[in-house]
Amino acid sequence: MSKKFTEYSQLNLSDINKEVLKKWDENDVFSRSMTEREGHPSFVFYEGPPSANGMPGIHHVMARTIKDTFCRYKTMKGFQVKRKAGWDTHGLPVELGVEKALGITKEDIGKTISVAEYNQHCRTDVMKFTKEWTDLTHKMGYWVDLNNPYITYDNRYIETLWWLLQQLYKKGLLYKGYTIQPYSPAAGTGLSSHELNQPGCYRDVKDLTVVGQFKIKNPKPEMAEWGTPYFLAWTTTPWTLPSNTALCVGPKIDYVAVQTYNPYTSEKITVVLAKALLYTHFNKKAEGMALEDYKPGDKLVPFKVVGEYKGPDLVGMEYEQLFPWVKPVELDEDGNWRDASAKAFRVIPGDYVTVEDGTGIVHIAPTFGADDAFVAKAAGIPSLFMINKKGETRPMVDLTGKFYLLDELDEKFVAECVNTDIYKEYQGRWVKNAYDPAFTVDGKYDEKAAQAAESLDVYICMKMKQANQAFKMEKHVHNYPHCWRTDKPVLYYPLDSWFIRSTACKERMMELNKTINWKPESTGTGRFGKWLENLNDWNLSRSRYWGTPLPIWRDEDGAEICIGSVEELYNEIEKSVEAGFMTENPYKKLGFVPGKYTKENYNKIDLHRPYVDDIILVSPAGKPMKREADLIDVWFDSGSMPYAQLHYPFENKELIDSGSYYPADFIAEGVDQTRGWFFTLHAIATMVFDSVAYKNVISNGLVLDKNGNKMSKRLGNAVDPFSTIEKFGSDPLRWYMITNSAPWDNLKFDTEGVDEVRRKFFGTLYNTYSFFALYANVDGFTYAEKNVPVSERPEIDRWILSLLNSLIKDVDACFNDYEPTKAGRLITDFVNDNLSNWYVRLNRKRFWGSAMSQDKLSAYQTLYTCLETVAKLMAPIAPFYADRLYMDLIKVTERDHVVSVHLANFPEADESLIDKELEARMQMAQDVTSMILALRRKVNIKVRQPLQCIMVPVVDEDQKRHIEAVKDLILNEVNVKELQFVEEAGVLVKKVKCDFKKLGPKFGKRMKAVAAGVGEMSQEAIAELERNGQYTLQLADGEALIETSDVEIYSEDIPGWLVANEGKLTVALEVTITEELRREGIARELVNRIQNIRKSNGFEITDKIHIMLSKNPNTDDAVKEYNTYICNQVLANSLELTNEVPGGVELNFDDFTLYVKVSKL
Secondary structure (H helix, E strand, O other): OOOOOOOOOOOOHHHHHHHHHHHHHHHOHHHHHHHOOOOOOEOOEOOOOOOOOOOOOHHHHHHHHHHHHHHHHHHHOOOEOOOEEEEOOOOHHHHHHHHHHHOOOHHHEOOOEOHHHHHHHHHHHOOOOHHHHHHHHHHOOOOOEEEEEEEOOOHHHHHHHHHHHHHHHHOOOEEEEEEEEEEEOOOOEEOOHHHHOOOOOEEEEEEEEEEEEEEEOOOOHHHHOOOEEEEEEEEOOHHHHHHOOEEEEOOOOEEEEEEEEOOOOOOEEEEEEEHHHHHHHOOHHHEOOOHHHOOOOOOOOOEEEEEEEEHHHHOOOEEOOOOOOEOOEEEOOOOOEEEOHHHOOEEEEOOOOOOOOOOOEEEEOHHHOHHHHHHHHHOOOOOOOEEEOOOOEEOOEOOOOEEOOHHHEOHHHHHHHEOHHHHOOOOOOEOOHHHOHHHEEOOEEOHHHHHHOOOHHHHHHHHHHHOOOEEEEEEEEEEEEEOOOOOOEOEEEEEEEEEEOHHHHHHHHHHHHOOOEEEOHHHHHHHHHHHHHOOOOEEOEEOOOOOOEOOEEEOOOOOEEEOOOHHHHHHHHHHHHHHOOOOOOHHHHOOOOOOOOOHHHHOOOOOOOOHHHHOOEEOOOOOEEEEOOOEEOHHHHHHOHHHHOOOOOOOOHHHHHOOOOOOEOEEEEEHHHOOOHHHHHHHHHHHHHOOOOEOEEEEEOOEEOOOOOEOOOOOOOOOOHHHHHHHHOHHHHHHHHHHHOOOOOOEEOOHHHHHHHHHHHHHHHHHHHHHHHHHHHHHOOOOOOOOOOHHHOOHHHHHHHHHHHHHHHHHHHHHHOOOHHHHHHHHHHHHHHHHHHHHHHHHHHHHHOOOOOHHHHHHHHHHHHHHHHHHHHHOOOOHHHHHHHHHHHHHHHOOOOOOOHHHOOOOOOOHHHOOHHHHHHHHHHHHHHHHHHHHHHHOOOOOOOOEEEEEEEOOOHHHHHHHHHOHHHHHHHHOEEEEEEEOOOOOOOEEEEEOHHHHHHHHHHHHHHHHHHHHOOOHHHHHHHHHHOEEEEEEOOEEEEEEHHHEEEEEOOOOOEEEEEEOOEEEEEEOOOOHHHHHHHHHHHHHHHHHHHHHHOOOOOOOOEEEEEEOOOOOHHHHHHOHHHHHHHHOEEEEEEEOOOOOOEEEEOOOOEEEEEEEEO
8 A cells, every 4th residue: 555645634733742752752863963963064052051940931932942943954954063951050049049948148158057058958959940941941842962961060060160260360360359349238249240231230210319518617718608618419329428538529620609598497508519500409590689588488599609610629628527427547557447537528539520410529438439439549538437346347338238236346446436326326227228128028029118118318318408418309210230130229339359350351352252243233233342342350259158169269468379170179288288287188088089070070079168168278388278258250150161061171172172162153042141141151262262152143132021011920921831832832932933023122922923823824834735645645646756857847836946946045044144033934925925825726726637647746746845845944943843744745755764854954955946037927926916806805806706807007028028927827816807018108097195204304495396396297207217216306496316215106096997006016907897707706606605515515525416506597697607617616417407405505695595405426
C-alpha cells in the first residue's frame, strides 16, 4: 500500500506542541542539532542568565523567542550553535527575597542568624523556581543546554571572576576610594551608576521643598539697613540641612540684595539671591510698593533691590549655622578630632551652580552629595560628621536611613560637639518614610501609608517656618533615583568602596561600540552610546553577604594582594600557616587538590563568606592581611560569563584565545540590560581583552498589557505564560510576539491577537496542507514522478515559484540582518495572500481532474514545493508546527531524511526561477482584483453575480502591458465579462486634493496659491503627474513643483459605474445588471448552495448526485439555460425542475425561496 499524507480533523496547536516535544525528546533532536554540525563553522550565542528565585513571566517568552529564532536559523544555515544555559545566583534579588521569607533585615545577619546559615538559605532559594523555568523553556521550544548550565555561585565560576579582577588590578584599573556614592538603605548596600540608570530608577516624586534663610554674620552695609540679612538657598531634601557647612554661588551669576518681609512671620529681612530668579520669588506686582505700607497678612509683599553683585563678591562671606545640632570636626593623622566650625559656614564658588531653579545659591552638605563634597573639599570646607563609639567618622544619618542615636556615638564627642537638648528630639528619626520599618508589614512596603504620613522633611520645614528660617515652602515635582531592587529612594553617602577605573578605557569602549551591530541602531548610539560618553568609574563594592567575595587581602599598613586563582590562594594560605597566622590550611584539610578542575574537587570548598573571611594571609612585611569585607557587584558576575562559563583560563583556554567561542556573534535581552549586562559584558571585554564581547545585539522592548500598561501581579494584568501556552500552543504565541511589532518596540500583548494569529496564519496554512493532502491521497501523489520542467509549467505555477524563491531570498536576508518581524510578516503574507488566497483558490479545479496529466502533476509538485519550503522558512519562529508540517510531507515523499525540520538545511533561492516581470504582472492582477471586489462590496453585489465591464485608464505602457497579460485572470476572478483600456483623458474625471501636512511646510506662505493651482489642474496635467510622479505648477509668484506623494488623486463616480483609485492605478466597474447577467448569476449561486449541501451531507468529492429543484419564475429560465453548467460544477448526472420537492432543503434568496433535494447515486 502506498504511503499517504496524514489527514487531520482539526488543528490543535497545543496538542501538536506536546506531541512534537515528545518526539524531540525521544530523538534527542536538540543535541543532534549540535553534534550533526560538528566541524562546521560556529555561531556563538551567549545566554544572559536569569535568576530562578522568581517565576518566569510572559516577557521571558518574548526574550527567549527572539534568541531561539536566530539560533535555529543559524543551525539550519549550517552553523554549529552551542547554547549553554546559565543561572544568575548572586545579588540583591536573592538576598532581599530570603530576608523577606525569613522575616529578617540585613541588621540581623550575624546576630540572630549566622552568615553561613543565611548564605545557605540564599543558595537554596535562588534555585527555588528552577523547575518552572525549565518547564517554560521546554514548553516554548527554547533550545538551550539546561543539563550543563553555568551557575554563578559555582566555585569554578568565581575563580574566573577572581582571575579577571586580578587582570584589572595588574593594569592599575582596580582601586579603593572614599567617595560619595549612591546607597540603598533598604537594600543595605552601595550601588553602581549603571544600577542607578536601570529603566524606571529615576522617578518623578513630589516633595515639600524649602527656601531656607541663612543669617549673614558679616553683611555688606546695604544688606544691614533693613531687618536681618540672609542668604536664600533652596533644597528638595530639607533633612540634609542639619549637615550644611557651606553655601555655593556661581562665579558668573549676578546676585541682588533685596529688602522685604518674611511672608510667614512678617519680620523685616534683607535677602540675597540670583538676579535672574528675582521674580520667581517675588511678585512683580509688588515692585515699587512702599515697604512701610506692608501689613502682616497682605497678599502682596513689597520688595526693593538695594544691591547687585557678581558671585565672587559674595565668596568668603560667613553665615550662622542653620541648625546648630552638631559642630563640624576634623581628624588629624592620629585619628584625633577637633572642632572645625571656624572653617565652615561660608560662601564658596562652584561652576555647577545654575539659575534654572532654586535661588542661584546652593546649600552644601558634603556628606550627602558628590558635587557638594567636591566643591567643599576644593574650598577647604569641613564635612559635618558624627564620631561613633569605634572612633569612626560617620554622616549624621546611619546606613539604615535614620539620624544616629546618641548612645551610638562617642561620649566625649557628644559632650563637646552635640547640642543634645536639640538633637535628642531628632535622634532615631527616619529621613524618609520609605526607610521606616513601620511602613513595611510582612515584607510588603505600604507606599500609600508612607506618603500619607508626616515626613521628617515636613516636620523640619514647619519648625523652620516658626523660627523665621523659611522664606518659601512648596510642593515640588523632581526626578529622584530609586533602588532598582527595592523601589525605595537612595541616599548619596560617603563610602569606602573599590572601583574599576572604567573611565580610563572610556574612549576604547566607545570606539569598539561603533563596530557592534545594534538592533535598533538608536540604542547603540543613544541609550548605550551616550552612557559610555558620560561614563563614571564602576563602584564594585557591595556590603552584603551572598555574592562573589572581593579577592583582595590587606594589612593595617595598606599592603595588599589581589588573588587570581584558588591555587594562588592555597599557596598563600600555606605561607600564612608557616608564619603562624593560620593554624592549618582549610583547603588542604578538605582534600582540595590545586590544579584539578573537576566539579567534585571544587565542591569540597566554598569561596563564599564567611569561610573566605576566616582566611588570614601574610604580607611581604610579615604582617597579617585580612580580606576586604566587600562582595563585588553582581553585574560583574554576569558580565564575566563569556569566560567564567568555560572556567577560563584554567580550562578551555583555546576556545577563547582562538576566537572559536568568543566573542559572541549574537546576544539578546530586554532594554533594561542596556546599562546592565550589555554594559558589563562590553566593559570587561574592553578592559581585559581589548575586544568586543558581542558582534550583534537585539535590545528588546517591554511586554505591556493590551492597554499599554506595565504588567504586574498587583494590577492584576499579568499574563501567565504557562496557561497561555496550554491554551494556544507555543507557536501562535511566538509568531504573534515576533510579527506584531519589532522586537525593540514595546509590545501591547493581547491574547485575542494570539488567537487571531492561530486562526488566520496557522489556520490558513493548515487548510492549505489539508487541501493538498486530501487530493494527493486520492490521486496517490507521493512526488515519485520526475519534476515537470518549470519552463513547461503554467504561468501561475511559474509565478508562485518565482514568488517563493523571492521569499526565500528576502526571509534569509531579514534573518541575516536580525529583522525577525519582517521575516515573519513576509511569510504570513505569502501564505495568506499568495499561496492560499490566490494560488490554491485559482487552481482548485486542476486537482479535481480524474487523470494525472502533466498539468495536474505540475500543480501537485508546485504546491508541495511551496508547503515544504514554507515549513523550513517558518521553523525558526514556529518550531512545532513547522516540524509537524515538514515531517508530514517528507515521510511520504522521502525528499529529505532528517528526523526534524530543525536538522534540515535552510532553503536556498534559485535565482533562475525568479521572474520579477511575472511577479509584477500578477501583483497587478491582485491589485485590480482587490479594488474591484471592494467596489462590489460597496454596492452589495456578490462575486457570483457576473457584471459586464471594467474600465482602466492607463497611465503608461508598462501598466497596460502588465494588465493586458493578466486580463483573463482578472476577469475570471472578479466575474466580469470584459476589460477595456481607456487612453484618452476625460472619460473618467480625476481630481487632485492637497495633503496640507506635507505641502504646508514645503511652501509656507505660498500654500494658498499652490492649493488653488492644484485645484485647477487639467485632466492632461493630472495624467502627467501620474505618469512622471511630479508636475510643475505655473503660478503668479513663480513655479511650484508638486509630487504624487504630496497629493491625493481620486476619480469621481459616473452614472452606472463605480470608481476606485490606488496610487497610479484607477479602475471603474460597470454595476448595471442586465437580465442576461442576472440569469448567469442565479446559476452560479445555485452551484454554491448545492456544493454546500454536498459538504454538509458528508459526500465524498468523487460522489455523483441527482438534483431535484422546485420551480420558480425567478429562476426557471436560468436553470434551463445553465442546466449543463450546474451539473458539471456539482458532479450531478441530472437536474430536474418539479412543482414539489418532498424533504427538500429550503434555499432563501432576497425576495423568494426555493427547495432542493440532493441525492447520492
